Amino acid sequence: MATGRVIVVTSGKGGVGKTTTTANLGMALATMGEKVALLDADIGLRNLDLILGLENRIVYDIVDVVEKRCKLRQALIKDKRMPNLVLLPAAQTRDKSAVTPEQMKELISELQGEGYGFILIDCPAGIEQGFRNATAGATEAVIVTNPEVSAVRDADRIVGLLEAAELRNPSLIVNRLRPHLVKNETMMSVEDVQEILNIKLLGIVPDDEAIINSSNRGEPVSLQEAAKSGQAYRNIARRLRGEEVPFLEFDEGGLIGRIRRFLTGVR
Amino acid sequence: MFGFLDRFLGRGEASRDTAKNRLKLVLLQDRSVIPASVLEQIRVEVMAVLQRYVEIDQRALELNFERSEGSVALLASVPIVRVREDAPQLAARAADAAGDPQEGGAVAEQSAAAPSEEAPGAAVAGEAALT
Numbered sequence: 001m002a003t004g005r006v007i008v009v010t011s012g013k014g015g016v017g018k019t020t021t022t023a024n025l026g027m028a029l030a031t032m033g034e035k036v037a038l039l040d041a042d043i044g045l046r047n048l049d050l051i052l053g054l055e056n057r058i059v060y061d062i063v064d065v066v067e068k069r070c071k072l073r074q075a076l077i078k079d080k081r082m083p084n085l086v087l088l089p090a091a092q093t094r095d096k097s098a099v100t101p102e103q104m105k106e107l108i109s110e111l112q113g114e115g116y117g118f119i120l121i122d123c124p125a126g127i128e129q130g131f132r133n134a135t136a137g138a139t140e141a142v143i144v145t146n147p148e149v150s151a152v153r154d155a156d157r158i159v160g161l162l163e164a165a166e167l168r169n170p171s172l173i174v175n176r177l178r179p180h181l182v183k184n185e186t187m188m189s190v191e192d193v194q195e196i197l198n199i200k201l202l203g204i205v206p207d208d209e210a211i212i213n214s215s216n217r218g219e220p221v222s223l224q225e226a227a228k229s230g231q232a233y234r235n236i237a238r239r240l241r242g243e244e245v246p247f248l249e250f251d252e253g254g255l256i257g258r259i260r261r262f263l264t265g266v267r
Numbered sequence: 268m269f270g271f272l273d274r275f276l277g278r279g280e281a282s283r284d285t286a287k288n289r290l291k292l293v294l295l296q297d298r299s300v301i302p303a304s305v306l307e308q309i310r311v312e313v314m315a316v317l318q319r320y321v322e323i324d325q326r327a328l329e330l331n332f333e334r335s336e337g338s339v340a341l342l343a344s345v346p347i348v349r350v351r352e353d354a355p356q357l358a359a360r361a362a363d364a365a366g367d368p369q370e371g372g373a374v375a376e377q378s379a380a381a382p383s384e385e386a387p388g389a390a391v392a393g394e395a396a397l398t
Binding site: 148149152153156157160182184185186187188189192196 | 282283284287290291294297
């Protein structure tokens with residue numbers, strides 16, 4: 001019986017960190033022993049493969065599966081670090097209309113049949129067909145936003161559209177938080193964003209140079225023990241599994257923190 | 268640091284608060300269930316009725332739909348410049364024409380109680396639940 005959880009990672013606005021979030025949550029869940037499938041629904045603009053460092057291993061993609069040029073299993077790319085993590089890549093040379101919501105649903109139930117406990121869908125930016133495809137087979141939604149006016153506005157729109165698509169109670173990840181800017185009152189706080197969107201908070205991820213590095217290398221930051229953002233993603237993964245994990249505190253208190261802030265400026 | 272300095276030197280509110288307030292306002296519009304064109308027509312018609320009895324500051328008139336907890340409310344803020352002197356008579360006549368003298372009487376009384384001369388800054392706020 002298919003019982004795997006199907007979670008769409010969405011945002012409305014582009015560039016807020018959907019793909020990075022999908023990659024890191026998938027990797028973190030796999031590290032915790034879950035059987036995870038990541039599905040890149042951003043047809044025409046595939047990137048999840050690159051963030052995971054699997055770009056050189058793609059033979060077939062989601063459209064090949066849908067158009068029956070290959071079996072689902074043939075298109076799934078096994079992660080080199082975590083054998084219980086697989087990626088179904090998007091097609092790069094097609095567009096969003098290459099897949100229909102119905103086909104998406106079929107694909108997902110086939111993945112569930114393969115025993116994946118978590119199926120994470122990386123949704124494209126926007127609210128058009130790509131969004132409808134990505135949300136079609138999902139049973140849960142995670143909204144990624146940044147503490148910034150345009151990202152929050154788009155997230156609010158997504159909340160409404162998800163509701164219309166019968167995906168209720170989405171949870172929120174506030175990504176790219178810069179704690180010192182919040183302290184200086186030049187950035188909205190997590191509480192501000194949450195007050196405006198009024199949905200359950202799933203996690204807070206700080207803006208972190210380690211993420212740029214990890215994207216460059218194709219190694220999700222959640223594999224890095226020391227990185228603060230990696231810790232944040234691992235915590236979110238644990239919360240997805242039902243654990244109660246307190247939210248990270250980012251305040252760099254104490255003399256050293258103050259000196260560091262003084263020397264490095266606002267960041 | 269700079270945000271703090273700005274405020275310390277009296278250069279306005281924190282941009283964090285500005286962001287929050289601007290977002291709240293724009294989301295009120297975004298979440299509105301009624302298209303702007305319809306809202307505009309409602310505004311014009313409501314104004315036409317009100318203007319029979321009171322002089323209105325048209326530019327300051329605000330009309331918005333707000334959604335909360337599954338219900339929708341129409342919120343109007345209508346700044347009144349002056350109540351027309353013949354408002355009670357007009358109301359009585361309108362009520363007669365509508366064939367409902369009792370309600371007309373009540374309106375006339377209310378209007379008579381209001382200062383018939385200049386009432387700067389006075390505002391009528393109406394709220395009507397739709398669902």
